[in-house]
Amino acid sequence: MPGMGNSELPIPDGLELRPFRGVRFAVDDPAKVTSPPYDLISDGDVHALLDSHPYNVVRLILPISPSGDANQPAPAGHFGESTPAPGTSANPRTPPAHSQPHGHSPAKPASAPGAPAAAPPSGRPAAAPQPGRLAAAPPSGRPATAPQPGRATVTPEAGSSEASPARYGQARDTLQAWLASGVLVVDDRPALYVYEQRGEHVVQRGLIGDVCLADPAQGIVLPHEDVMPGPIADRLALMSTTQANLEPIFLLYDGATGTATTLVDEVAATRPPLVTAHTEDGLTHRLWAITDEAEIDAVNADLHARQALIADGHHRYATYRVLQRQEHATRPQPAGSQVPSSGASPLSRRAGGGPWDFGLALLVDSRAYPPDLKAIHRVIPGLPLPEAAARAKGAWRVQDQEDLAEGMAALDAADNPAFLLAGAEGVHLLTHPDPVQLALAMPADRSDRWNSLNTSILTQFVLPKVWGLQDDEKTVRIVHHDPYAALRLAVETGGTAVLLKPLAVDDVLAVAAGGERVPRKSTSFGPKPRTGLVLRTFAID
Known part of the structure; x- marks a missing residue:
């Protein structure tokens, strides 16, 4: 032309x-x-x-x-x-x-x-x-x-x-x-x-x-x-x-x-x-x-x-x-x-x-x-914490935490995969997912490294299978680094904050070198x- x-x-x-x-x-x-x-x-x-x-x-x-x-x-x-x-x-x-x-x-x-x-x-x-x-x-x-x-x-x-x-x-x-x-x-x-x-x-x-x-x-x-x-x-x-x-x-x-x-x-x-x-x-x-x-x-x-x-x-x-x-x-x-x-x-x-x-x-x-490398947290507006925790009990071990500080310490000490749920009603630690449900949820065409990432498990298992939600811009809000900011947003929106541990740099490099991509908003490199x-x-x- x-x-x-x-x-x-x-x-x-x-x-x-x-x-x-x-x-x-x-x-x-x-x-x-x-x-x-x-x-x-x-x-x-x-x-x-x-x-x-x-x-x-x-x-x-x-x-x-x-x-x-x-x-x-x-x-x-x-x-x-x-x-x-x-x-x-x-x-x-x-x-x-x-x-x-x-x-x-x-x-x-x-x-x-x-x-x-x-x-x-x-x-x-x-x-x-x-x-x-x-x-x-x-x-x-x-x-x-x-x-x-x-x-x-x-x-x-x-x-x-x-x-x-x-x-x-x-x-x-x-x-x-x-x-x-x-x-x-x-x-x-x-x-x-x-x-x-x-x-x-x-x-x-x-x-x-x-x-x-x-x-x-x-x-x-x-x-x-x-x-x-x-x-x-x-x-x-x-x-x-x-x-x-x-x-x-x-x-x-x-x-x-x-x-x-x-x-x-x-x-x-x-x-x-x-x-x-x-x-x-x-x-x-x-x-x-x-x-x-x-x-x-x-x-x-x-x-x-x-x-x-x-x-x-x-x-x-x-x-x-x-x-x-x-x-x-x-x-x-x-x-x-x-x-x-x-x-x-x-x-x-x-x-x-x-x-x-x-x-x-x-x-x-x-x-x-x-x-x-810092964590990026999620907030699910409109999903009350009691409902999120109740649904999670069918696939995860759910442990009550005294407050957010105690919960973050427990999350840091827990073996992967683990998540911390927080909202107006309290704080709960998710650990030890049901291995059969987890294996069925994770895509067979992905590497074992990719399937082990906490953000992969969140987007492929917790959100769609446990809560019936999709990881998109309308459903999931993003909060960088600060768990207290995520908790405040969860309280303001009547929802649940999902707090994560940061990914390991070696895992990110290995996934990228293998031609794969981690789910959106998985990493926050700095400064x-x-x-x-x-x-x-x-x-x-």
């Missing part, structure tokens, strides 16, 4: 991290314009982040709908606008003094449509009402408090309610306005970015760059979780409309403390950072740019034969690949866009491919910096990259 581009996708021959020209905020306190990843932000957190700084990145990743509802997800099946966004300026701007070792001062941002016109970059909000700002209190009436260190959040599942496509256009317009006004500035040269997160008992370092998109069947980038259509539709609409990757996914690889990791540690120890940000969770975030082509080539030579596991960002990686197919089908592709075969050098491989053939990612050597330290736009990339 005339005007339709080459739909054949480039096929990478190994793990590759391409440099890009980062887009960064020109503000006095970079921490105040950052946020957690979009799927860890509750409604109350959206408002707190908006109140923390007029240019907080939450305006881009969770844009406010015309009705004023922040955090309103896209409806399942809506794939947003495929029309390219009007071109953003690709002219580099001078980074601010606080984030540039050469001491240049940023230009003062001018007022621009879509941006809070009167607020200076220092983070002091203007006294006058600002366009699109929300009131201090969220619609639920909960006070707008800042996210607390270690605080768990209830994930808003995208696809659960209607949302106007205009909110994605609003994110695009805000992004363009901030680029035009100097709120966002573009680094002069393409770079791989060394990223460090440091806090009490926490040190993690890795590389942020454009990861070359590979089919999971190739065994280069391995997903380990299933995905849902609603979040993919939401992120696709946002990426397609903004023509940007606004937050990195999180990848782990076994780097054997090789060349890439050695360089990462050397840069962090000897070079001045571009950005230093102290966030309210107690972490200090630092960012450095690697622009030397020889160093970038050495990194990619080290990475080429390795595998990466998606630790966080399954929906975004799936979205990257859907967007890649969409763009190849609708746009003329640049000459030489096919990624060369394995005989090509890292530099020549970087030269190939369009911006949609790559996605923003943080890559961390899990041997040098072992991840922290997750902070959103807003560096962005990527396709026009500039």
Whole structure:
């Protein structure tokens, strides 16, 4: 068809991290314009982040709908606008003094449509009402408090309610306005970015760059979780409309403390950072740019034969690949866009491919910096705890617990599989499932390792066989990390909290390496990259 581009996708021959020209905020306190990843932000957190700084990145990743509802997800099946966004300026701007070792001062941002016109970059909000700002209190009436260190959040599942496509256009317009006004500035040269997160008992370092998109069947980038259509539709609409990757996914690889990791540690120890940000969770975030082509080539030579596991960002990686197919089908592709075969050098491989053939990612050597794997709990609204426990007694040993603290200690000490049920009426520990019922419920075409995971047993046995429910976004609510938050939600909804132990890292790696995927929301690797330290736009990339 005339005007339709080459739909054949480039096929990478190994793990590759391409440099890009980062887009960064020109503000006095970079921490105040950052946020957690979009799927860890509750409604109350959206408002707190908006109140923390007029240019907080939450305006881009969770844009406010015309009705004023922040955090309103896209409806399942809506794939947003495929029309390219009007071109953003690709002219580099001078980074601010606080984030540039050469001491240049940023230009003062001018007022621009879509941006809070009167607020200076220092983070002091203007006294006058600002366009699109929300009131201090969220619609639920909960006070707008800042996210607390270690605080768990209830994930808003995208696809659960209607949302106007205009909110994605609003994110695009805000992004363009901030680029035009100097709120966002573009680094002069393409770079791989060394990223460090440091806090009490926490040190993690890795590389942020454009990861070359590979089919999971190739065994280069391995997903380990299933995905849902609603979040993919939401992120696709946002990426397609903004023509940007606004937050990195999180990848782990076994780097054997090789060349890439050695360089990462050397840069962090000897070079001045571009950005230093102290966030309210107690972490200090630092960012450095690697622009030397020889160093970038050495990194990619080290990475080429390795595998990466998606630790966080399954929906975004799936979205990257859907967007890649969409763009190849609708746009003329640049000459030489096919990624060369394995005989090509890292530099020549970087030269190939369009911006949609790559996605923003943080890559961390899990041997040098072992991840922290936490549990993700479930809440079943409308399933009263007495009913849940009574039904469970036909297949599990059910033991009453004094309170949640005692129950969590008992869960931690119990042999797998085990679950803790909690609600307004008390706490119960489930152990020792009936082996015959369990064997009949678990799929015969899955590996023994997969069938032994607590999330697999929950989705295949407890939910459908014991309670007659399906593990979907409408039936099951997700709560990250905090069992007390899960209990509170269960009480509020007249339901039951199902508390789990975290999976073992080795189990996750083995399942992924075998080509299987654990059930949705099985893992929470950390620390997750902070959103807003560096962005990527396709026009500039």
